[in-house]
Amino acid sequence: MLITLVGAIHRNDYYQKLDKIFETRNINGGKYEKNIENIFDILSTGEGLSLAIKNSKKLRGTYACNLPPSKMNPCTTVDMLVEELLEYLDG
Numbered sequence: 284m285l286i287t288l289v290g291a292i293h294r295n296d297y298y299q300k301l302d303k304i305f306e307t308r309n310i311n312g313g314k315y316e317k318n319i320e321n322i323f324d325i326l327s328t329g330e331g332l333s334l335a336i337k338n339s340k341k342l343r344g345t346y347a348c349n350l351p352p353s354k355m356n357p358c359t360t361v362d363m364l365v366e367e368l369l370e371y372l373d374g
Contacts, residue, residue, distance in 0.1 A: 291356040
């Protein structure tokens with residue numbers, strides 16, 4: 284299931300979308316919860332991780348380069364963190 288965002292959505296709407304994905308993929312009984320212990324392992328299988336990083340960069344690239352991420356909505360910079368952490372996992 285692919286979710287594309289074209290505008291800002293409220294946090295509660297994210298949770299509903301995540302519930303649908305978790306249900307479709309039979310993850311955690313179909314219910315998203317914060318701090319699922321093995322969430323990275325679950326979501327990094329297949330092309331999930333690389334696709335998420337690609338989509339995050341693409342979304343951020345649609346904004347003016349001098350705009351801080353806090354003013355971009357929707358936006359995420361989690362790809363920067365994940366790429367940094369992957370260097371330690373791969374190394």
